[in-house]
Amino acid sequence: MKRIDLIQDTINNNDVDQLVNWLKGYPRLTKGPMTLEFENKFANWIGSEYAVFVNSGSSANLLMVYALKHAGLLKNNKFCVPSLCWATDLAPVLQFDLEPVLVDCNLENLSVDLEHLEKVFKEESPAALILVSVLGLSPDMDAVIDLCEKYEVVLLEDNCESQGTSYKGKRLGNFGLMSSFSTYFGHTMSTIEGGMITTNDSDMYNLLLQLRSHGWDRDLSPQRQSELREEWGISDFSALYSFYVPGFNVRSTDLQAFIGVGQLDKVDHSIQKRYENYLYYKEKLSGKIWFPNELQESFTANFAIPVILDDEGKKMSLVKELEENNIACRPLISGSMGTQPFYKKLYGENKLPNCEVVDSRGIYVPNHPLLQQEDIDRICEIILNNV
Numbered sequence: 001m002k003r004i005d006l007i008q009d010t011i012n013n014n015d016v017d018q019l020v021n022w023l024k025g026y027p028r029l030t031k032g033p034m035t036l037e038f039e040n041k042f043a044n045w046i047g048s049e050y051a052v053f054v055n056s057g058s059s060a061n062l063l064m065v066y067a068l069k070h071a072g073l074l075k076n077n078k079f080c081v082p083s084l085c086w087a088t089d090l091a092p093v094l095q096f097d098l099e100p101v102l103v104d105c106n107l108e109n110l111s112v113d114l115e116h117l118e119k120v121f122k123e124e125s126p127a128a129l130i131l132v133s134v135l136g137l138s139p140d141m142d143a144v145i146d147l148c149e150k151y152e153v154v155l156l157e158d159n160c161e162s163q164g165t166s167y168k169g170k171r172l173g174n175f176g177l178m179s180s181f182s183t184y185f186g187h188t189m190s191t192i193e194g195g196m197i198t199t200n201d202s203d204m205y206n207l208l209l210q211l212r213s214h215g216w217d218r219d220l221s222p223q224r225q226s227e228l229r230e231e232w233g234i235s236d237f238s239a240l241y242s243f244y245v246p247g248f249n250v251r252s253t254d255l256q257a258f259i260g261v262g263q264l265d266k267v268d269h270s271i272q273k274r275y276e277n278y279l280y281y282k283e284k285l286s287g288k289i290w291f292p293n294e295l296q297e298s299f300t301a302n303f304a305i306p307v308i309l310d311d312e313g314k315k316m317s318l319v320k321e322l323e324e325n326n327i328a329c330r331p332l333i334s335g336s337m338g339t340q341p342f343y344k345k346l347y348g349e350n351k352l353p354n355c356e357v358v359d360s361r362g363i364y365v366p367n368h369p370l371l372q373q374e375d376i377d378r379i380c381e382i383i384l385n386n387v
Ligand SMILES: Cc1ncc(COP(=O)(O)O)c(C=O)c1O
Pocket: 056, 057, 058, 059, 061, 085, 086, 088, 089, 132, 158, 159, 160, 161, 182, 183, 184, 194, 195, 333
């Protein structure tokens, strides 16, 4: 029986051949001009002013959270994280000694529940929120931004699952102070491993460039370099090993960037193909079983289909039937961070009602650009057997 995977050929033979040809020109391999080209093209594609290429979406989250802390933009230690998120949305909050405040999800687009978000903002007065867009579904950006403005909360976006999603005609990646993306193998486009941060804020951009590479000034503009060197009395020679902020090394390479540039050329096509698949899934499932209710004013760059069953027993029998039929599936991302071992160990269990539903009854099934209608028919038949 044909295997249906979550992803197929994101980096195909043609991409590998192009990479081999490029390598035959013996280019620079570490971060260099190709990284800048990729960053410029990515920023253009998102519509943002700046983009910073790093080695994973998780590193992008790490830098964004640390950048806020380092820049003194957090009014206190409290940091809001949706309980339905990825482990590395929560992890940096803990790693940098901030206090996580979990927010429940909604059961329409799986992003934050707005009522719960407002309650948490009112009661806890957190400094920041990292908003996660789940599986390409857009959150209600106007409502989230209104709440962030009302309660003076800095907004970050995690779009690692939502590259290409737009809200009222504007791509995600332009709403928060900074936004993360992942170019891991299974995501919208791939550099094997990789991540990107977009921002429209030049101070954040300059800080991210330094934090990405040891804290030095090498990636800054010549003008910014001379300002810093003058301020600290550093010669051009000493500047090679001078460090201005406590940095990391989460760079990627020009080799990854070369793959990324090629991927950007075909990403619109693959997003469109996945959208057509999404609509076909919707036609087959909507009204018969829970299906996302995406916002009218959004475009969904979906990369996997969330499925929520009526109870846990039905979920497990669906998982079993999919496995028997050689079809890949996964839990619906973390389900609920408040019930994950590393959270529980520190703070005890935090069960939130909608996340409980997702955690106990949710999975996701494949939606990749090479999926055929007959594959979707096969998957939907199995899903509907378990309603
Ligand atoms: C919402 C979200 N954020 C962050 C990440 C981390 O991305 P990466 O795997 O590139 O570290 C993922 C990974 O799947 C994710 O789903």
